[in-house]
Amino acid sequence: MTNCIFCKIISGEIPSVKIYEDEHVFAFMDIMPLSKGHTLLIPKTHRESVYDLTPDEAGNLFSVAPKIAAAIKETFNPEGLNLLNNNGAKAGQSVFHFHLHFIPRYGETDGFG
Numbered sequence: 001m002t003n004c005i006f007c008k009i010i011s012g013e014i015p016s017v018k019i020y021e022d023e024h025v026f027a028f029m030d031i032m033p034l035s036k037g038h039t040l041l042i043p044k045t046h047r048e049s050v051y052d053l054t055p056d057e058a059g060n061l062f063s064v065a066p067k068i069a070a071a072i073k074e075t076f077n078p079e080g081l082n083l084l085n086n087n088g089a090k091a092g093q094s095v096f097h098f099h100l101h102f103i104p105r106y107g108e109t110d111g112f113g
């Protein structure tokens, strides 16, 4: 999709700190991290939200989720890790290309929730 920030990140038109990439998915650091190591995982095909994912596309995302989680754990050593996905503006979605948040948690020092 031409006017999508995350499609531009996948193509390299907008720079990002890449964590992981394969044929189907792309993972990168969130530009405004809620905590140290906040990472986003997205499908390479533009899909607006969870309603638009095929079962195969959902499978491709969740099959790499353990790998992303392990890399975050190894690098940042958080005490916990939230996986989160917002669908629709009412739910807090601000970028309309499906993304799964990986939000490391550091006990009482991470400042939220």
Ligand code: 5GP
Binding pocket: 005, 014, 016, 017, 028, 029, 030, 031, 032, 033, 040, 085, 086, 092, 093, 094, 095, 096
């Ligand atoms: P949402 O609110 O849609 O669930 O999450 C969108 C996320 O994308 C936010 O956490 C925001 O910081 C992140 N984001 C928005 N624009 C950019 C960008 O250009 N680069 C990166 N790396 N993250 C972005």
Ligand code: ZN
Binding pocket: 001, 004, 005, 006, 007, 008, 045, 046, 047, 096, 097
């Ligand atoms: Zn897109």
